[in-house]
Amino acid sequence: MPKIRAGTVREHRAQRLDQLVDAAEAIMAEHGVDGLTAGAVATRAGIARNSIYRYFDSIDELIELVVTREFPAWVSAVGAAVEAERTPQARAVAYVRTNLELAARGSHGRRAALSRGALSVAGRQRVKDLHGTLNAILATVIDDLEAAQPDLLQAVLQALVDAGIRRIDVGDEPPGVIDYACDAAGRLVD
Known part of the structure; x- marks a missing residue:
């Protein structure tokens, strides 16, 4: 025993x-x-x-555990950063900034590569569902902004985050990427 x-x-x-x-x-x-x-x-x-x-039941499940390990803390950090801001505009920028800061600190690139190539179909679905929790945070921010085209604005802000994360993952200096993305987000929501 x-x-x-x-x-x-x-x-x-x-x-x-x-x-x-x-x-x-x-x-x-x-x-x-x-x-x-x-x-x-x-x-x-x-x-x-x-x-x-x-x-765990299989090596595939273990790979899924590796890929999804940081998600709960990531979602919590993004949610807290968004909630800490007073205006919808500041919350939108906080969403962008916090996602990029977390990507710069962690092992997002390696985990993303694993999710694209080594995860089972069920594992990829779990990652997609977890990303959905982040999208729900952004959707709440977009609702508060009362944008003329809310779906388009949400897609553009998420694309800004995704592009920034890709740039960080390939080695661009995080402060420059984060500043650029936050400035762009601020202009989009003003």
């Missing part, structure tokens, strides 16, 4: 899952998706190979 190294079984399970996801991320960073095997993850995490399947 394995030793529980946390206050509760639930905490132990969460810690172990984090270790497995950490191990998977490290393996993929060093060897790509092809290097990701159950044995490699188990060895890296320091547990028995057959034990890893207590935490």
Whole structure:
């Protein structure tokens, strides 16, 4: 019987899952998706190979866990930044800025590449659904702006975020991208 190294079984399970996801991320960073095997993850995490399947059903599910790991914190940060602003215009700019700042700090590019190439159909759908939570935040901002063409404005602001993230992912300096995108967003919503 394995030793529980946390206050509760639930905490132990969460810690172990984090270790497995950490191990998977490290393996993929060093060897790509092809290097990701159950044995490699188990060895890296320091547990028995057959034990890893207590935490996920397949390597595809583990890849999905890696790709979606940062989403809850990302959505929370964007929501908080938007809510902290007083005007709809400032909320729209906060949406753009916060998404780009998070992309600049994290591993978005690597996760996006995984979601395009290594995720199962179900995993890609989960990522799409999670992006939908961000789109819902932007939709609320657009409603508050009372724009003449709300759907078009939402699409353009999201395209601005997407383009900025792509530029950051390919190596453009984040402060310049963020400043440019925020200025453009501000002009769009004035």
